[in-house]
Amino acid sequence: MTNPTAAMLVIGDEILSGRTRDANMHYLAGELAKIGIDLKEVRVISDDPDAIVAAVQALSQSFDTVFTSGGIGPTHDDITADCVARAFDTHIDIRDDARAILAAHYKKAGTELNTARLRMARIPDDAALIENPVSAAPGFSIKNVHVMAGVPAVFQAMVASILPTLTGGAPLLSQTLRINRGEGDIAGPLGALAQDFPGLSIGSYPFQKNGVYGANIVIRGTDGTQVDAAMMQLAGLFPE
Amino acid sequence: MTNPTAAMLVIGDEILSGRTRDANMHYLAGELAKIGIDLKEVRVISDDPDAIVAAVQALSQSFDTVFTSGGIGPTHDDITADCVARAFDTHIDIRDDARAILAAHYKKAGTELNTARLRMARIPDDAALIENPVSAAPGFSIKNVHVMAGVPAVFQAMVASILPTLTGGAPLLSQTLRINRGEGDIAGPLGALAQDFPGLSIGSYPFQKNGVYGANIVIRGTDGTQVDAAMMQLAGLFPE
Structure with missing residues (x-):
């Protein structure tokens, strides 16, 4: 009996330019080993739409589960959600359930839910939201791909809510x-x-x-x- | 004018299992940025021959230059050199020039050049040796792929000897x-x-x-x- 397999896709110019040292790979690798999911490949790619679409498609086909990190914030360089939708040929727009989460969060903080922040409610049709207890803006799961934030504290919180939903194998x-x-x-x-x-x-x-x-x-x-x-x-x- | 592109292939179960945190990616990214070579992708894969062969072929075709790290030592799990040879359909065996380097090094150290150490003289035909001032066993360059050790001190020394041979672009x-x-x-x-x-x-x-x-x-x-x-x-x- 072999364990389920996984891949990770790190989206981020900041790592490829040598500015930032990735921390999420090491964290995810350790967590997956504990529950018997074999992390087989990690790809780090730049903030390039075609590269993201191609990598999501390739990894999603080759491995049981794929985790992405980075690129789901409110700024112009956050293009992951749209690229994942494109990879699966799925419609994406601001979704009511995600908008409600953001609205509640920013109301409590006394912050305006402006156009930029609303970008974080862009979720592909049929995707399931991943809870973000740190800063509210959700990740999402579509097919076998889990799309998560790059900020380590948020990434780790999202991993914690995803892992119990996965079927692991024998721990390594x-x-x-x-x-x-x-x-x-x-x-x-x-x-x-x-x-x-x-x-x-x-x-x-x-x-x-x-x-x-x-x-x-x-x-x-x-x-x-x-x-x-x-x-x-x-x-x-x-x-x- | 666009800069030349590069990819890195990290070979190592020890990173995917969460045991070790990779240090070479961050180092190489910083060095390439300085000389205007755009690091576009990093792949971390396990010590699996088919995965290594496929990744070397894919990255070598997609990018101007590829750097690999890991898997060129004397132990049974060091399979990178043979996989790179297979990726390029090239013959590989113990080569006299590499053997001479090892023989001189181990003679000076009073250490036997045994069968295991001789594995480090396995170099594909037509590959150019990369000097290893730290521990002698050379890396090698074949086509646009530079095959280097995973130990950070050795990796860095090999990068230092390769970079001056590459044509960079405008520094980032x-x-x-x-x-x-x-x-x-x-x-x-x-x-x-x-x-x-x-x-x-x-x-x-x-x-x-x-x-x-x-x-x-x-x-x-x-x-x-x-x-x-x-x-x-x-x-x-x-x-x-």
């Missing part, structure tokens, strides 16, 4: 052993270990600190007994 | 203005400003700190006079 378990020897010394036995445990993923992540070469060996899998057995064998191969 | 200039007002208040005038300067990218990146809503407005472009003019106009729209 992982154990790490740090070995203070060069990868070249451990590669042979490690490869043999990987062959002994074909159901596990055994990764070697080298590091170099203060002139010392070493590697973190990470054993991942959904079968805890197998992970334990492989880790025991690994520790026996390279006693400290 | 950028100025930022922090505005302590909600995006909904600034969106209207900001959209009009973006229309006044079609040659620039004007992005709004909202934040929320201690209950205060604001946005960093980033004006990017290759024409410094235009960037200055737009920033002046922006500052006039939202005086502190």
Whole structure:
């Protein structure tokens, strides 16, 4: 039995220009691992309508679930909602349910619900709204694509409300052993270990600190007994 | 005149599993912006041969230059070199020039050049070696794809030796203005400003700190006079 798969689409010139370091990818990856959904690909693309449409279509066809982040605010560069509608050839306009959420929120704050803010009520037909407990403006889910904000606090809140609606698989378990020897010394036995445990993923992540070469060996899998057995064998191969 | 384009391919289960936070994307993005190469897409994919081959082919066809990171070490999970060779239907084996580099390095270190380490001399025919001043094992360039290590210190050293060989364009200039007002208040005038300067990218990146809503407005472009003019106009729209 294999786990459901997921992809993430990060929409943002600010990351590709080197200005901002993405934080949402790392967060989502960790959350998905916990519930047994395998994050298989992340794409970061620029604020370009054709690129967004093509990526949404490609990822939506290739993976069970797609998460997008960024581009659903009130400013001119927030074009994600319209692009997702185009990707699915769906009509999009200001929707009453989203407008009501914004109206209530801005009334309470004593802020005008102006034309710009109303842009955030543009939701494709048939999409389900994703709650935003931080700043009200909703995300939405259409087909297998969940469209969420890029601001980390909002992104995380939206992920929290989406994840319980998804069917996960076996959570990915992982154990790490740090070995203070060069990868070249451990590669042979490690490869043999990987062959002994074909159901596990055994990764070697080298590091170099203060002139010392070493590697973190990470054993991942959904079968805890197998992970334990492989880790025991690994520790026996390279006693400290 | 448009700038050359680039894409990056990050190969690594360790990022998709949430274990490690990628550092190379942010570094490369910043370096490319300086020399006027537009980073258009980053893909993070797992250590899966078919996925790597497909991504190398797709990105190599769509962009002027492609940079890969990860998967060129001596362990069983280092499969990038073989996958890149497969993507270009090119023969790959241990190459004498790469072997000589490793032999010299390990001789000096008093370390055996064993079978595992020799894997790092597997280089596709016709590829040019990329120097690795940190730990010797070379990267390589084939067609428009530069294959580099994932360890940040090595990745950065390889980028430093590749960039001078590339033809850049006009460096991307950028100025930022922090505005302590909600995006909904600034969106209207900001959209009009973006229309006044079609040659620039004007992005709004909202934040929320201690209950205060604001946005960093980033004006990017290759024409410094235009960037200055737009920033002046922006500052006039939202005086502190």
